[in-house]
Amino acid sequence: MKHIDVAVGVVLSSENERHNQDRHFFICKRSAKQHQGDKWEFPGGKVDAGETPEQALARELTEEINIDVKSCEALMQIRHDYVDKQVCLHVFLVTEFTGQARGAEGQESKWVSGAELANYEFPDANQAILHTLAQKGLCT
Numbered sequence: 001m002k003h004i005d006v007a008v009g010v011v012l013s014s015e016n017e018r019h020n021q022d023r024h025f026f027i028c029k030r031s032a033k034q035h036q037g038d039k040w041e042f043p044g045g046k047v048d049a050g051e052t053p054e055q056a057l058a059r060e061l062t063e064e065i066n067i068d069v070k071s072c073e074a075l076m077q078i079r080h081d082y083v084d085k086q087v088c089l090h091v092f093l094v095t096e097f098t099g100q101a102r103g104a105e106g107q108e109s110k111w112v113s114g115a116e117l118a119n120y121e122f123p124d125a126n127q128a129i130l131h132t133l134a135q136k137g138l139c140t
């Protein structure tokens with residue numbers, strides 16, 4: 001089966017808020033023709049040959065959502081088997097960036113609160129991300 005490494009950025013709003021619970025997350029909608037199409041995602045993409053996951057993260061977030069990552073931390077790695085593809089997601093928490101996040105490839109995108117994340121359909125592999133964010137008190 002096809003195996004791919006993917007860099008994924010959980011981008012947190014940089015507003016100077018007092019409570020973690022108030023922080024917002026930037027999410028994008030995958031296009032209908034992509035793998036796991038029409039689902040929402042944390043922006044990111046495939047790690048190219050010769051790239052580290054962190055380098056891929058910076059490149060993909062510039063391409064897809066127009067930001068420059070200034071600070072990030074590794075959150076977790078998730079291996080997941082879809083019927084047609086095996087993915088390893090290298091998930092980072094992006095805590096500082098410059099630029100205005102937007103769907104730079106024409107995709108639908110939005111900032112949502114931690115509580116609102118539950119209202120969006122993500123690929124199955126993302127359950128573990130939402131669980132970890134909840135454990136860290138970043139979403140409910």
Ligand SMILES: Nc1nc2c([nH]c(=O)n2[C@H]2C[C@H](O)[C@@H](COP(=O)(O)OP(=O)(O)OP(=O)(O)O)O2)c(=O)[nH]1
Pocket residue numbers: 006007008034035036040041042043044045046060085087089123124125126
């Ligand atoms: N970006 C992203 N990908 C995810 C998430 N959850 C999840 O299972 N995936 C899977 C779906 C895809 O199989 C893979 C991402 O690959 P991709 O095809 O979007 O990579 P890419 O951005 O390089 O896309 P492309 O230019 O080839 O269309 O990871 C997520 O939250 N964000």
Ligand SMILES: [Mg+2]
Pocket residue numbers: 043044045046064
């Ligand atoms: Mg992508």
